[in-house]
Amino acid sequence: MDFMTILSDSLQQALGPTAVVYCLAAIGLNVHFGYTGLLNFGQAGFMMIAGYSLASAVTVFTTSLWFGVIVGLILTVILALLLGVPTLRLRADYLAIVTIAAAEIIRQTISAAKFSDTFGGQDGVTDFISGFRAANPYTEPLDLGIVEWSAYDTWVMTVGWAMVAVSCLVVWLLMRSPWGRVLKSIREDEDAVRSLGKNVYAYKMQSLIIGGVFGALAGFTVALRSAAVGPSFFATDVTFFAYTVLLIGGAARVLGPVAGSIIFWFLITGLGTFFSQATRGENPLIPPEIMDSQQASLMRFIFLGLGLMLLMIFRPQGIFGDRRELALDAR
Amino acid sequence: MLISGHTPRSRFAAVGALAFVLFLLLVPTASAQASSAAPASTGQGCQYEDDEETISIKGCLRDLRETPPEPVPGVQVTVLDDAGAVVGEDETDETGAFDVPIPGDPASALGKTFTVQIDESTLPEGAGLRDPDQVELSIRFTTTSDQAVSFPIGDPLAGSAGKLTQALQLTVGGLVFSSLLAMAALGLSMIFGTTGLTNFAHGELITFGAIMAFAFDRLPGEVTIGGANITVIVGVLFAFALSAAFGWLNDAALWHPLRRRGTGVIAMMIVSIGLSIFLRSIYQYFAGAQSRNYSQYSAVTPWEFGPLLVTPKEVVVFLLAMSALFGTTALLQYTRIGKATRAVADNPALSSATGINVERVISIVWIGGAALAGLAGALLGLTQGFDYQIGFKLLLLVFAAVVLGGLGTIWGAIVGAFIIGLFTELTTLFVPAEFKFVGALLVLILVLLVRPQGLLGRAQRVG
Numbered sequence: 190m191d192f193m194t195i196l197s198d199s200l201q202q203a204l205g206p207t208a209v210v211y212c213l214a215a216i217g218l219n220v221h222f223g224y225t226g227l228l229n230f231g232q233a234g235f236m237m238i239a240g241y242s243l244a245s246a247v248t249v250f251t252t253s254l255w256f257g258v259i260v261g262l263i264l265t266v267i268l269a270l271l272l273g274v275p276t277l278r279l280r281a282d283y284l285a286i287v288t289i290a291a292a293e294i295i296r297q298t299i300s301a302a303k304f305s306d307t308f309g310g311q312d313g314v315t316d317f318i319s320g321f322r323a324a325n326p327y328t329e330p331l332d333l334g335i336v337e338w339s340a341y342d343t344w345v346m347t348v349g350w351a352m353v354a355v356s357c358l359v360v361w362l363l364m365r366s367p368w369g370r371v372l373k374s375i376r377e378d379e380d381a382v383r384s385l386g387k388n389v390y391a392y393k394m395q396s397l398i399i400g401g402v403f404g405a406l407a408g409f410t411v412a413l414r415s416a417a418v419g420p421s422f423f424a425t426d427v428t429f430f431a432y433t434v435l436l437i438g439g440a441a442r443v444l445g446p447v448a449g450s451i452i453f454w455f456l457i458t459g460l461g462t463f464f465s466q467a468t469r470g471e472n473p474l475i476p477p478e479i480m481d482s483q484q485a486s487l488m489r490f491i492f493l494g495l496g497l498m499l500l501m502i503f504r505p506q507g508i509f510g511d512r513r514e515l516a517l518d519a520r
Numbered sequence: 521m522l523i524s525g526h527t528p529r530s531r532f533a534a535v536g537a538l539a540f541v542l543f544l545l546l547v548p549t550a551s552a553q554a555s556s557a558a559p560a561s562t563g564q565g566c567q568y569e570d571d572e573e574t575i576s577i578k579g580c581l582r583d584l585r586e587t588p589p590e591p592v593p594g595v596q597v598t599v600l601d602d603a604g605a606v607v608g609e610d611e612t613d614e615t616g617a618f619d620v621p622i623p624g625d626p627a628s629a630l631g632k633t634f635t636v637q638i639d640e641s642t643l644p645e646g647a648g649l650r651d652p653d654q655v656e657l658s659i660r661f662t663t664t665s666d667q668a669v670s671f672p673i674g675d676p677l678a679g680s681a682g683k684l685t686q687a688l689q690l691t692v693g694g695l696v697f698s699s700l701l702a703m704a705a706l707g708l709s710m711i712f713g714t715t716g717l718t719n720f721a722h723g724e725l726i727t728f729g730a731i732m733a734f735a736f737d738r739l740p741g742e743v744t745i746g747g748a749n750i751t752v753i754v755g756v757l758f759a760f761a762l763s764a765a766f767g768w769l770n771d772a773a774l775w776h777p778l779r780r781r782g783t784g785v786i787a788m789m790i791v792s793i794g795l796s797i798f799l800r801s802i803y804q805y806f807a808g809a810q811s812r813n814y815s816q817y818s819a820v821t822p823w824e825f826g827p828l829l830v831t832p833k834e835v836v837v838f839l840l841a842m843s844a845l846f847g848t849t850a851l852l853q854y855t856r857i858g859k860a861t862r863a864v865a866d867n868p869a870l871s872s873a874t875g876i877n878v879e880r881v882i883s884i885v886w887i888g889g890a891a892l893a894g895l896a897g898a899l900l901g902l903t904q905g906f907d908y909q910i911g912f913k914l915l916l917l918v919f920a921a922v923v924l925g926g927l928g929t930i931w932g933a934i935v936g937a938f939i940i941g942l943f944t945e946l947t948t949l950f951v952p953a954e955f956k957f958v959g960a961l962l963v964l965i966l967v968l969l970v971r972p973q974g975l976l977g978r979a980q981r982v983g
Contacts, residue, residue, distance in 0.1 A: 228786060275969040281786055282718040282927070286919045287968060290961040293916055301954045302633050302660060305602075429793050436790070483808075487801045494798025501790045502778065 190466055190474065193335065198462045200336040203455035206414035209349030210407050211453065214431040215438070215446035216356050217403030222432075223440030223514075224364060225396040226376035228285040230428050231272065234292030235401045237423035238264045239408030241299055241308060244418045247317035249307055254320050258409060265405040268295075269398040277393045289425060300420035313419025321413055342414075349410050353447060356403055361443045363399070372396055373441075373514075407431075433497050439510025448509060456496075460489040575629060576621040577636055577659055579669040581612050589821075591616030592673055596639035602632060611642075622661075629661045636669050649673060660954070665811045665905065683949070685827040690945045696834045696903065698941025699841035703896040704914065705921040705933040706848060707889030713865030713928035714885045716785045717775065720792040722893060722918060724799040726911030728766055729894025730901035731807055733759035737814045752814050756840070756898040763894020764887045771886035776879065796912065803908040813905040837899045844895055845934065848888065852930055861885055865928055917944070917957065920964040926977025935975060939963075 202208060214232050221229040239261035246257025268291075276287045302310050309315075327340040327347075338346065363369045371392055374382045383389050412418050430453070438449025464485035467474040480488075506512040577599055582589035592612060599607045599620040608620040620636075622629045637656040640649065649671060659667050708722045736755035743754045774795070778788055822829040852858035863871040864881045872878045897911060921940045925932025943963060944956040951959065967974070 228789075275965055279968065279972055282789065283923065283968065283972070285718065285789065286923055287965055290916055290920065290964055294958050294961050297954070297958050301952070303952055303954070426797070429797060432790065432793070484805050487805050490801035491798055491805065494794045494796070494801060497794030497797065498774075498791050499794075501787050501794065502781075502783065505787055 190463075195459055195462045195466070197336045199455045199459040201338065202458035203451045204336075204346070205338060205454075206342055206345040206349055206410065208450045208454045209346065209353060210410045210414060211431055211434045212353050212446050212450035213349075213356060213403055213407035213410060214427070215435040215449060216353070216360060217400040217407065218428075218431055218435050219440060219442075219446055220360065220363075220372075220396055220400035220403065223435065223442070223445070224369065224372045224376060225393060225400075226281070227277075227393060227396060227400075228281045229288045229397070229400065230285045230425075230432075231288030231290075231292035232400075232404045232407075232431055233423045233425060233427040234288070234295040235265050235268060235404030236408030236411060236427065237292070237295055237299065237418075237420075238268055239405035240412040240418040240423070241314065243409050243412045244314040244317045245307065247320070248314055254317070257317075261405050261409065262402060265401045265408075266398050269401040270394070273394045273397045277390055277397065289428070292423075292428065293425065296420050296423055309419070311420060313417055313422075315417040318413065318416040322416075345410070345413050348413070352406050352410070356406065357443050357447065364443070368392075368395075429497075430493075433493065433500075436497070436500055436505070436507050439507030441511070441514045442507075442509045445507060445509055449507065452508070457489050457493065460492055461486065464488040574621045574623075575661070575666050576619050577634060577667050577669060578617065578619040579636075579671065581616040581618070581671060581673055583673050592643070594642060596642040598637045598639070600635045600637065602634070607634065633658055633660045635659075638671050643673065665813070687946065687949055688828055690948060691942065692828060692830055692834065694942040694945030695938075696838045696841075697945060698938040699838055699845065700896045700900050700903075701914070701917060701921055701941045702845055702934045702937035703841055703892040704918045705925070705937040706845065706930065707892040708918055709922045709925070709928055709930065709933035710861070710865070710885045711889045712922070713930075714861065714868070714882050715775065715779065717792065718785070718789050718927075720789065720915070721770075721796040721799060723911030723913075723915035724796055724803070725763065725767065725770075725890045725893035726897035726900070726914060726918075727800070727803055727906070727908060728890075728911075729759040729763045729897030730906040730910055731803060731897075731908075732762045732894065733898035733901060734807075734812060734814060734906070752902065753836070755814070756895065756902065759898040760891055760895045763897075764891035766894065767886040767888070767890020768883065770890065771883050775886070776883070779882075800908060800912055807908050809908065811905050811907045812901075814902055833903065837903055841896070841899060844892060848892065849930065849934070851888075857881070857884060862930070865930075917941075917960060920960055922974075924964055924967050924974055926974030929974070929976050932974055932976035 214236060217235070218229065218232055221227040221232075242261030242264055243254060243257035246252050246260060247254060250256070272288060272291055276284045279287070298304070299308050300311055300313075304310070305312075321344075322341065325341060325344040327343045330340050331338045331343040364372070371382065371387055375387075375389055375392055379389055382392075408423075411422050415422065434449040434453045435446055436449070437452050438445030438447065464475075464480070465482065468477065468480050468482045468485040475485075500507070506514070579597075581592040581595055583592050591614065593614045593616060595612045595618075596609065597612065597618045597620065598609050599622075601607050607622060610618040610620045612618045622634070635656050635658050638649070643649075657669050657671070659669060661667060704722070704726055707725070708719060711717060711719055711722075733752070733755040736758045737752055742749050743751045774791070775788070778791065783791075822831045823835075824830075850858075852861060860871065860876045860881050861884070863874075863876060864878055864885075868878050871881075893911075897906070900906065900910060900914070917940055918937075921936035922933050923936070924939060925934070925936025940960050940963070944960045947956050947959045
């Protein structure tokens with residue numbers, strides 16, 4: 190058992206590009222769920238639209254990544270409008286089912302063999318990242334002693350954490366404005382807000398769009414991190430993981446998603462490396478009859494599921510949240 | 521629904537609106553796609569040696585003009601990959617079987633599309649394909665198991681009749697699938713109706729049934745009655761019973777304590793997501809990631825009804841599913857406990873005040889709902905094999921069925937399941953099979969636009 194490797198792997202993931210992706214996705218969900226009380230289970234759909242826009246801007250339309258960013262943002266706004274029209278008048282559980290269905294529609298359509306000439310089917314799209322690579326100012330890997338990132342990862346992290354910082358600032362400013370206070374009161378009591386003459390539907394729609402745009406930033410980061418996009422990067426579980434990230438840190442807290450993402454990836458990677466080491470080698474810690482290396486890779490998901498349940502039961506406000514702010518119920 | 525608040529007229533309007541939506545969906549696509557022949561679900565009686573290491577495309581050529589259908593040997597079959605390169609060739613043997621292995625690792629074929637071509641000039645004198653245009657078929661590997669294709673040989677069918685036959689054939693498959701979907705949907709809807717919980721772990725109840733039936737099937741020994749081997753059928757019933765116990769355990773160990781704590785329904789919904797991830801990983805831990813089949817009924821000769829091919833397996837599955845559905849609805853409609861269940865679904869506080877033991881009713885609903893879901897899973901595993909994700913993949917269609925019919929209603933869940941089930945199968949007439957789920961989910965969203973409470977749901981504020 191090599192605890193230094195476990196620590197170094199965990200730290201690398203906890204601060205690395207993947208944590209940035211889930212942090213941005215969770216910031217979007219924080220706007221939806223934490224502040225407005227909208228149960229959006231289709232965040233993966235927003236991410237996918239954005240990721241594929243970035244990729245196909247280069248591969249299909251042979252323009253720049255900047256063009257892809259703009260198209261991706263426009264498309265996510267359109268998606269939010271399309272989703273919002275039929276769902277925002279519905280109760281929370283209906284909204285959850287419809288958003289999850291919409292994300293799956295997007296995923297199955299984009300990954301269909303019929304469009305494989307454009308979107309690569311199950312293989313996805315690659316070879317679009319050269320412009321971003323060329324702009325990389327780092328030439329050396331970033332070495333902090335116990336943990337090291339490649340020059341490219343460092344570049345993605347720099348851009349990614351900068352986006353996180355800006356996003357957190359935007360959320361902070363929005364939520365302390367009168368507009369943000371209306372959102373929070375919609376979460377607390379929609380009818381009361383309506384009786385004050387506010388257009389609840391419009392506020393919910395704006396919240397859905399803004400949260401979706403943060404989801405789009407997460408989708409861009411996925412494309413940059415992997416230098417590829419594929420349907421498996423945007424499966425339903427991605428949304429669920431993002432919810433776990435949000436709930437660990439604490440919903441309705443500006444920095445909740447940041448803390449949640451770092452802690453989530455630290456624990457998940459630590460568990461993964463621990464069980465992979467415990468089942469590897471000549472004389473493994475856990476005998477192969479009980480657990481082989483394939484099964485070891487599943488242990489972290491077993492713990493993740495269990496953790497999400499226990500978290501929601503015993504500490505729904507997460508680490509930094511306020512319990513009174515999460516007394517949510519379907520209305 | 522205990523007390524129906526709206527008139528039959530508004531219900532007709534709802535059905536009419538749905539029919540209109542379906543019509544709108546189908547019309548633009550009808551002309552776009554010519555027939556895409558569906559891969560056959562069985563090997564139609566051919567014997568193949570099963571090889572775990574490689575996957576292959578196999579099939580069986582039968583001359584359907586003879587009764588029983590006669591094997592057609594000596595026909596050249598070629599398999600091409602998506603780039604058009606030849607992957608392998610085979611000639612049908614004296615049983616009419618061919619088997620073209622796909623080179624390389626089974627996982628590498630996942631998601632790839634292969635084209636199977638048949639050389640018409642090698643067909644015997646006088647024999648031709650039933651559908652003369654169908655000299656090639658496309659096959660996509662979505663699991664790492666062998667894929668079977670069929671090229672029905674016989675008198676050519678007239679073009680329109682071919683389409684009609686195809687539609688009928690798809691209806692048969694759609695009815696079988698719908699009956700399974702209805703069982704799963706009924707369980708979900710009953711649980712929602714009585715507890716308000718949108719259970720995202722319902723798919724895992726389905727998978728549980730499939731795995732338990734498989735575990736029983738794998739036990740050494742066989743169960744026979746009068747010489748007939750009924751191991752798998754007994755396995756399905758075994759799964760049904762164990763699922764009921766699993767449902768009770770779910771409620772007693774998790775949901776009942778949560779209700780006592782006063783946990784809100786959204787918190788419970790997120791707990792159910794955690795439970796879903798947890799159980800799915802546990803299943804994969806013990807059952808592995810590969811797709812599995814039960815020992816019996818994987819390859820059987822279909823019965824012919826005119827141009828229709830129906831396998832005995834489909835009949836058994838459909839009859840079992842329908843009797844479970846009728847049994848459950850009769851229980852709900854006529855027995856005391858059934859009436860109590862509907863009363864709790866309608867208004868828990870009021871039924872509690874009238875002396876109904878609400879917690880006992882909820883416990884029974886969990887037992888019944890999980891048993892139905894488990895039975896659906898076991899029978900689904902019987903029809904198409906299963907892997908650890910079978911329930912999770914089905915979950916969205918179950919949700920679609922329940923929401924379409926009206927969340928929490930009993931008849932709504934069944935009606936919704938049959939609409940979604942038949943829709944998914946019949947749309948393959950017009951659009952590629954890979955879009956059939958997409959179509960069903962689009963119907964869900966469109967119906968919610970027109971009629972948010974679902975087809976049979978009571979008109980009330982749902983937002």
